[in-house]
Amino acid sequence: MLTTPAFILGQVTPGVTSSSQLENPIGFIEAAAQAVPGMDGATSAPISIVLMLTVLTLAPAILILCTSFTRFVVVLGLLRQAIGTQGLPPSQVVVGLSLFLTFVAMSPTLEAMWSGGIQPYLDAPIDERNSFEAWEGVKQPLRQFMIAQIRGAENESSVGMILNFQGFDADAQLEMEWKDVGMVSLIPAFVLSELKIAFLIAFRIYLPFLVIDMVVSSLLISMGMMMLPPVFISLPFKLLLFVVADGWALVAGSLLESVVRVGSG
Numbered sequence: 001m002l003t004t005p006a007f008i009l010g011q012v013t014p015g016v017t018s019s020s021q022l023e024n025p026i027g028f029i030e031a032a033a034q035a036v037p038g039m040d041g042a043t044s045a046p047i048s049i050v051l052m053l054t055v056l057t058l059a060p061a062i063l064i065l066c067t068s069f070t071r072f073v074v075v076l077g078l079l080r081q082a083i084g085t086q087g088l089p090p091s092q093v094v095v096g097l098s099l100f101l102t103f104v105a106m107s108p109t110l111e112a113m114w115s116g117g118i119q120p121y122l123d124a125p126i127d128e129r130n131s132f133e134a135w136e137g138v139k140q141p142l143r144q145f146m147i148a149q150i151r152g153a154e155n156e157s158s159v160g161m162i163l164n165f166q167g168f169d170a171d172a173q174l175e176m177e178w179k180d181v182g183m184v185s186l187i188p189a190f191v192l193s194e195l196k197i198a199f200l201i202a203f204r205i206y207l208p209f210l211v212i213d214m215v216v217s218s219l220l221i222s223m224g225m226m227m228l229p230p231v232f233i234s235l236p237f238k239l240l241l242f243v244v245a246d247g248w249a250l251v252a253g254s255l256l257e258s259v260v261r262v263g264s265g
Contacts, residue, residue: 065191066142068105068149068259072098074198075205075255082202082209083242084235101252105259112141139183144262146190147178152260155193162189201258205251209238
């Protein structure tokens with residue numbers, strides 16, 4: 001089996017402060033607590049507040065990069081552009097809908113992350129808390145989710161591209177397993193996979209509206225009404241088509257169905 005650097009694999013030795021421990025945010029905060037006089041290495045109330053603020057600061061990046069939020073918001077944004085309604089629905093509505101669709105699609109993963117890592121860490125006494133076990137309990141369900149999406153879409157090439165840039169040749173990659181791919185390599189590969197899926201879905205949604213625009217434009221030209229913007233005529237027809245087909249429900253349902261359930265892909 002290939003010997004991979006600990007930072008790439010995401011392996012962190014409990015009780016040891018090293019550069020590889022930067023991948024473990026809980027361990028990083030506890031290491032900072034050990035450097036504070038009077039803390040005795042325990043995560044006290046002030047350090048817990050710092051931990052909470054750190055998680056809240058990183059939450060947007062985690063939400064965007066490690067979940068299906070990227071897929072949902074890209075598709076809904078391109079759908080709004082395809083309809084041609086300019087800023088309607090507002091960006092707040094698009095982002096909010098994408099957010100709650102993400103919660104629905106990832107509820108099993110989020111529950112596994114909470115019950116497997118966060119809750120045991122919070123329930124344990126302060127002097128018995130193990131940041132390594134907590135991080136592993138949080139990381140593993142998230143890794144399984146991202147791997148399931150990459151494999152379900154057959155986008156393993158994105159992982160190979162990242163590993164190739166990191167110095168792993170084709171022979172070395174053949175000997176590697178998914179457990180050998182660390183979060184540093186997995187997250188960008190997952191984001192690339194999600195973007196590819198999102199644009200493929202958006203392309204299929206865009207085609208019917210493009211056909212309507214082309215038909216309306218051809219009719220206006222044939223009638224000699226070249227000065228009339230086609231969007232003024234095509235927009236009502238696109239809205240009618242979208243409402244009659246119950247487009248929002250169809251798009252939301254298709255997006256949820258496109259997410260591979262962990263264990264089924």
